[in-house]
Amino acid sequence: MNSGIPLEFYLVLATVMFFTGIYGFLTRRNLITMLMSVELILNSVNINFMAFNRFLFPGKLEGHFFSLFVIAVAAAEAAVAIAIIINIYRRFTTINVEDVNQMKY
Amino acid sequence: MEAKQIMFAIFALVIVVFSVLTVTSRRILRAAVSLLMVLIATAGLYFLLSYQFMAAVQLTLYAGGIVVLIIFSILLTSQISHKFERIETKKALFSALAAVAGAVVVITTILNHSFSADSAAAAEVDMHLIGHSLLETGRDGYVLPFEVISVLLVAAMIGAIVIAKKGSPHKDEPAK
């Protein structure tokens, strides 16, 4: 079933995607692109769980359902986040994350 | 070289390339489309892992729902023709440093660890199994998270509507 591809490959791939997402989160200025980076991170975690489920716990389904719920939550979170972004756009006319810095010293 | 390995290689390549494109692209629509490609490749990975249901859910929800949502928001905030300026070098450098350091740490940990597989027999995951598990209350039942998710989705829906509503509710009330 999973001949030839060891677990570590999946894990390393997921790690690369995760840290790419982190780099994007820390670097990007636009709120929407930051949201996209967050989706990348969530996605990489999903791959991790599925890989563990397949390789380490073949008889159970916990990783599978965890990923399912993560997807559901990610969808909800994206919806709310976009609502907020739209609100910010209405208020500041910009969605540059550096301009939304009122809660500071 | 087996077909599976070739598929894996292609998917891996797509994922890496397009995720980098997502975070470095200067046009927002290109970033969104790159994200779409990443999500589709991930679904492909799920197919490789024989989790067809998840792959389908991934394609439907993630690729079909969230990316569309994102594109809509891009349109709503008039960003579609916006071209980003270059990111300042200092910021990029520090972030890259953090990311690379983290990646190195995690990868070394993974590679040094020996994963031992569970010796139980692989269960064939089909719709019956998933459906039963979702509504079972026993040991392998996931009815509680299911209900919680439902509540969460309701809350998210209401919250999104309230936040994105135009104007404050008090404005529409007549003065007393």
Add this chain to the structure above:
Amino acid sequence: MTDFGYTTWILIIPFVTFLILSLFGMKLKGLPAGLTGTVALGLVTFLSYFTAITYFTGGGISGGSFQKIVAANAVWLNLSDHLHIDMGVLLDPISVMMLVVISTVSFMVHIYSLGYMKGEKGFERYYAFLSLFTFSMMGLVVATNIFQMYIFWELVGVSSYLLIGFYYDRPSAVAASKKAFIVTRFADMGFLVGILLLSFTTKTFDFVTLTDINGPAIASKGGAVFLGMSLMTWSMIFIFMGGAGKSAMFPLHIWLPDAMEGPTPVSALIHAATMVVAGVFLVARMFPVYYFAAPEALQIIAWVGAVSSLFAAIIALTQTDIKRVLAYSTISQIGYMIFSLGVSGYGGHDGLGFMASNWHLFNHAMFKALLFLGAGSVIHAVHSNDMKDMGGLRRYMPVTNITFLIACLTIAGVPPLSGFFSKDEILTAALHHNKILFAIEYAVAGLTAFYMFRLYFSVFHGVDRHYHHTPHESPATMTVPLVILAAGSVFAGFLPFSSLVTSDGVPFESHIEWGVAIPSVAIGLLGIGLAWVMYRKETTLPDRMTSLFRHSYKWAYNKFYIDEVYIFITKKVIFRHISHPVAWFDRHIVDGTMNGIAYVTQSVSSMIKGLQSGQLQKYGYVFISGVIALVIAFIYLVK
């Protein structure tokens, strides 16, 4: 022994008057304030005379000599069992004599000022300060221990400062008062060092113990030796330094001529009759210690006195400001008194210098106060201090003229006025001690007569000037004190001083030594005659003499450039090499450290401030870095 407890009132009355006048001066504007001060002083004078008569006619005598009587004493500050500072009243011949002098002159000045300072701004303040001064001076002379004397010494300095700077809106007056205070304060530093050294060696502050010739203080002469002189000698020299500052001896004399910026009655009281003799009084008070334990100091004292009197007399020859001439004359006469103490012996007739010094102090107070008040009268009439604006005043001011003449004759040593007697005794004492010093003082006697009569003839005879408004005689409040003081000058010579004030309290007979008296009178008359020739009528003789001795004249006129030397030392040496570096250090290093601490605090806080910048991505960065660091720590470092 008679009870002299009432003498504390002599101190209390002026102090209370000072408080009343300073606190309620505004309510007692004008004449009431002056009368308050004058009446109070009258009471004090009465008490002083009463004390003196009681003391000298038997109240103070026991066993054939005058005793030191402690009329009142209270421990004020207990430093240790042996050392404590008391406040009290000590009566002995010199302090009782000083009580009489101070109260008389002060009383005369109070009456005189009613007329002289009439209508001046700050009239009440003036009388308040005069009372303060009287209180301080009285406290100084009746002090029972050296520390009490030091405290009142400083108080006298403060009163002098306040009165010199009385016209505080004149920059020259302010500068003069500062100069006086700083110079005397500098001298008082020496005084304090001397007190400390003395009390360290003798373990006491008390005068009765210190001056007891059988007592421990004098027996302990010696102590450690430093630079060839014993510790006792050094302490007495330092104490004399304090006295020299207050009495304006060379080289600490620079403040006295400038102190003439004050009102003229102040000059009469403080800078002629009373405060400036404080140094003489100090040496007289400590005389047994000087004579027995520190004879080298007495030598120094004699020379300082002689040099000061010669120096001041030469300068006085050239000055044109009335008050300046009188100021230098004061320095010269005090030089006589100090010198006389320096050449004195102890006990009976050997203590002739001591007796003569005090007699001269007594007489000098009378005639110098008279001279100053007379000068004040002249200044009041002519509205100028300069001799060039005066002349022929004998026609307009008869009383002032006669009293001034009497005073000039007294200071010149013409018999039978008081000055003759005391000066004769001084010169006699000098002759027996040291011929060179005698020669110096003999010359000074002649110079004194000359410059005083130069002054007299220029002002009252000389050139008949044209005045803007005719000068008129001063009112009675000013002329009556002049007359009283003139009477004092005439008759004080007949007091049997040697049976009253002596070095050991034992009366002795003094008589005029004609071998000294006749030459001294002769040189005095010579001086008068020379002044008569040069100044009585308008002549060109003075100008010809000036051009003849042009160089010396310039030096004398510029007071031998001593002030310039002082300014050079302070500005070029002390300010530049000591004050500036210290100020630089204070500004840059001390302040710099404080500023540096503040700067560091501020920059650290700015750096920390960045943690709350409101930048989401910065928060994220810190978060991720922290997580990675923790992961590394827990997985790899914590085993």
